[in-house]
Amino acid sequence: MPIQTPFFPRTSALCNSMNWKEWAGYYAVSSYETLHDSEYFAFRYSAGLLDITPLYKYSVKGPDAAAFISRIVVKNINKLGIGRVSYCCWCTDDGKVIDDGTVMRRSEHEFFVTSAEPCYSWFSRFLRGYDVELKEISEQIAGLALQGPTSRDILKHVCDADLDDFKFFSTRLARADGYDIYVSRTGYTGDLGYEIWVENKHALKIWDAIISAGKNFDIRPAGLDALDVTRVEAGLILKDVDYYNALHALIEGRKSSPYEISLGWTVNLNRDPFNGQAALKTEKEKGSKWAIVGLDIDWPQIESLYNRHGLPPEIGNRAWRGSIPIYTGKDKKTQVGYATSGTWSPILKKNIAIATVEKKHDMIGNELQIEMTVEHKRYTVSAIVSKPQFFNPERKTSNPDSQKS
């Protein structure tokens, strides 16, 4: 049975819909109201507050901390500046992705790592020879994601950090009302936003402070349904949905390299040895088999398919997950991949998806076909290959001064 996060007294009181799901062994709100879209619009229009405590959290400390993490993940963490955050993944020896997460450098010898899967055992395999202390702190630290255009203004009222001069993918210690929090400018919505990390005992205090400061900035508690729409719009992939953990994959075909899941940019190949290095070098030279792409699914075609049945388009407004065949060719019969998640984007007025396709079909602008069932009948609809990042507002990375110019 799932357990409660430290925010449960607040989230449960607010969750009018009783719509919960299990996330990493915790109760997590799917949507606070029956319909999640006001929570979605809070992320995009004002601010949404999401309990992200269920993420796995690790503390890595010691003189060799940077070297140790660099040994495990595909990125060279030795080069990560103090107060900076890196998004990356880690691989098996044969270069297949196990999980993705963030590495935050809090000081020269002190790191904070988050992941979607329990990774303590995997990380600890590589401890030998490094002067570091690895601790899982998942159950001691609570986390909140405050995401959306007004999140900066809200957080300014909650802690003393200078947020006008706080770059995208940075982290810092800040003082709230009598206790410390860590703030990072990170998130899973592809918008301006922050993640806040706090000891469990202060969890309710920080929740209350954020909600009360947020009142004037139209804050809303938001659940995972809303998050899912935003993450597809932002083209952010999700483990066990868009790819499998290589350690859990039952067959080879389910394993993916970072290059195949659009994380090639996180790989620093030429450096001291790290897990999967040799395999990734070979793949880089020889080329990958698969690629993750965005698909822009032709809306007028969908409308006319529904129209054929006398129906208005019935596309749920929730993000979906699954596997839908992607075809190419004149006959539309040659399968070249599969879409793994998608959504109607209320902001772009587009039907979009994240798909894995054979590498040779991944050129931007390429026209593919996606299967679609309308009124019990199967059709295909054209879908244009694009960058997975469909929505990427300037405010995500800008600071107030640069925004004005």
Add this chain to the structure above:
Amino acid sequence: MNKKYDSIIIGGGHNGLICAAYLAKAGRKVLVLERRHVLGGAAVSEEMHPGFTFSVAAYVVSLFRPHIIRELELAKHGYEVIPMDCSFLPLPNGDSLARWADPQRTRREIARFSKKDSEVYPEFSRVMTHMGKLAKTVIDYPAPDITSINPKELANLFRLGKTFKDLGPELLHLNIKLITMSALDFLDLWFESETLKAPMSVSGIIGTFQGVRSPGTAYVLLHHYMGQLDGAFRSWGFSKGGTGGISMACARSAMSYGAEIRTEAPVKQVLIKNGKATGVVLENGDELNAKVVISNLDPNRTYLKMVGKEYLEDDILKEINRFKLRGSSGKVNLALDSVPEFSCRPGDGDHIRGDIAIAPSIDYLEKAFDQAKYGEFSTRPYINAVIPTLTDPSLAPPGKHILSCFVQYAPYHIKQGAENWPKYREAFGDAVVDTMAEYIPGLKDKILYRQVLTPWDIEQKMGLTEGNIFHGELSLEQLLFQRPIAGYSKYKTSIPKLWMCGSGTHPGGGIMGANGELCAKTILTSRAI
């Protein structure tokens, strides 16, 4: 120095800007000339009081065509619309009705007034969704010309006919009723509760000089059900930064394709040589030439001011004079010190984040119309109010709010004469505030600033003749192939090389962008430039 443009667009309303964007995207050299210092026309945001940005005129969006958002990449240029979750009706007796996006919640609300209505309500929505499909066929294409035998026209007509036919006999029958009935009679076919019917019926009278019992008003109801079809799942929404946000997104899109936009550049007249439009003369005397001129102004202004009587044949002149403008609405925008709370449902909850209707009964609405018939503004008017700051806090300083009131009836032709409206402006504003204060105790003490727009002000400030919010009434005889005048429904005018792209053309008013889009596409496919 005198550059030759492919087209000059008079007016930087959202339709003019969209027209410009489509033409520029197709590689044409386009110049937009806007009279005011701000773009947007009736879809405009202005800081009227320090820190308070008002959607001065149009305040909510429903019909904006989603394919325009895609084709002009408007999301990238800042188009953001957030749907409203609730329609709230406070009642004088302390009761209230809130209709939500959540159907079960709505059913329970309506059941307090009529159990039967609460169950019929989803059925009604279902039928209206089907009807909306028809309306979509109408909106997204130029109006078919029923007198033509050109195959393309016939195809257009056929598409319309087919959509009609596909409705099936039951719906087809309803549709015919929809066209001829009054909003109220139409609703009577479904519902019994006045508390439900009153706020629903007002959708039929917005922007018209008619009452909820006037025939033909049922058709206008339908417009409210169309936004739902586009995967938006909600009809009405707020634009970030006010409705001017939409216009600015259109402007940025147009500029990204290379269109040139000038503000504070009022046009005095269209230049006409050998009976054809060849350019424009600005108020400052400058002459600019273009292969075609496109007017974003209403039909009255376009024909009578930009062209001038001397260039119009008698029958055209007659048609234009017959074209009904008859503005009937005003707007009162209030900057408030704190959230306005309704005595019937206190608090700043979700119920006041959508639209708020002051329409407590059918009689109330009829009385409001009666006054208007005799040339007075309604002392207890129908009001459609919103508090956009609850959804978009950036419009006001933290903790402060805006209460925007769309008010009907405020007839342009008051009995004292339209030009005397300024003398009655404050009295009109007082009537609106008094009405709202009956539901919001303490409202008057919260007001930091008040902007009152009478139809006269709308005409003077925004250039909408007789203050008609839609560039001409959306009544049946002024729609489709008859909008603005029969024979010239396809964005052409009686002057060769002069086109029209504003709300006075098919498919009518509101922030929908279709007029600008269809005008541009018609110009391009007919190879006028």
